[in-house]
Amino acid sequence: MEKLEKQNTNKFGQWIKTSITARMIIVGFLIIVLLIPLSYINSLITERSIRQKDVVTEINNKWGNHVMVYGPILKLPYKTYLETKTYNETTKTYLTETKTQIKYAYIFPENLTSIVDANSKTLKRGNFESAVFTTNMNFSGQFINPNLEKKGIKNEDVVWDRAKIIIKTTNLKGIKNEMLIKVNNKSYPFETTFNENTNNYLNYLDELESDFLDELDFTNLKKAEFNFSMIFNGSEDIQIIPIGKTTTLQMTSNWADPSFIGNFLPNDETKEITKNGFKADWKIIHINRAFSQQYIDRIPNLNEFAFGTKFMVMVDEYQKSERSAKYGFLVIGLTFLVFFLIQTMSKINIHSFQYLMIGLALIMFYTLLVSISEHSNFLKAYLVASISVIILITLYAKSILKTFKFPLFIGISLTSLYTFIYVIIQLENYALLVGSIGIFLILAIVMFVSRKIDWNNG
Known part of the structure; x- marks a missing residue:
């Protein structure tokens, strides 16, 4: 066996x-x-x-996150009237009481021009690195005298001396300059307003609000010229929302591998990409995007219409x-x-x-x-x-x-x-x-x- x-x-x-x-x-x-x-x-x-x-997220959080700018927006207060009737038992009549309430209209600019220059570099921590940038964003344009009668608002009900300018943006921590806007050659400083929903930047943006434009009388002016600049430490991408009836953006950078993102692409005729950086131009007119120039009582979420450039490495190690x-x-x-x-x-x-x-x-x-x-x-x-x-x-x-x-x-x-x-x-x-x-x-x-x-x- x-x-x-x-x-x-x-x-x-x-x-x-x-x-x-x-x-x-x-x-x-x-x-x-x-x-x-x-x-x-x-x-x-x-x-x-x-x-x-x-590690990249940690570096970006300390240096500055992605940059999106939504503004400037003219915030116009206006009066509304609420009538209430009370029955008087003694006189057997109705008493009418009129209460005045303040609401707001939000007006987008007629023209918006942005010139952006981004200087990129890498930050390292241990074996890891992240691409970051410092960008100088210069904005200019004009508001025209808004006609709110189409919205049912009489001109005499607009509180012109309480008008303000609003800019909504991400990455407040990354802003490196004093925020001032010049309107018709007078400067107005900005202050931040608290927004409890700023944790979700995809849907909410932080808000900057100017002082009262008390010397600006739209009733006597056909247009109001403005300009301001924003210097950001940022990462990932730079985007703006085309709220101007005509919006133009010129962006230059030393970043050699840009990815153009968002709802609009730059003009092929003027776009240049070399090993030393890139240059790109956008022009968007109001017919290209599906929103109006005036809103009542709210600022709409228009993040889906944003466009710009991504500065992240496409394929890493x-x-x-x-x-x-x-x-x-x-x-x-x-x-x-x-x-x-x-x-x-x-x-x-x-x-x-x-x-x-x-x-x-x-x-x-x-x-x-x-x-x-x-x-x-x-x-x-x-x-x-x-x-x-x-x-x-x-x-x-x-x-x-x-x-x-x-x-x-x-x-x-x-x-x-x-x-x-x-x-x-x-x-x-x-x-x-x-x-x-x-x-x-x-x-x-x-x-x-x-x-x-x-x-x-x-």
């Missing part, structure tokens, strides 16, 4: 050594096993990416590392396939433990890539990590295969594979196309090389 079991064991061991099917099963099992540490690598990249975002790790299964599978074909065609025995060591070396590439890229740029990190892994596996293959031509072929194959993956990572619009063509060519090569293998033997 023991002799029979021993013979069966020997047969099974011999089948493992000589059978192509058995080797395929073992290699496939090892690939599945190696997906476990590969998943931990993906988790590590995600963790470091989240840590980077937390962690995003590239994450995209690279997504090809980990392909790298391990193709490398194992090369060793499997060499083993099958040359009859050289490669132990499953040796396959495992090769797989772990391939996974170490991603650990090296992430750790080095935190201290250098992605290209240098990719070169160091890939060259280190290629040399390690090539030398290890030399000790296994006892020849020079097969390890050389493996080194060339790994170099081509890592180069192919780097090219795909750099591409955005054509990544799927190039990746599909590359995998098709790899499949064709494998089919060509393996055509003479006798798959029936084992």
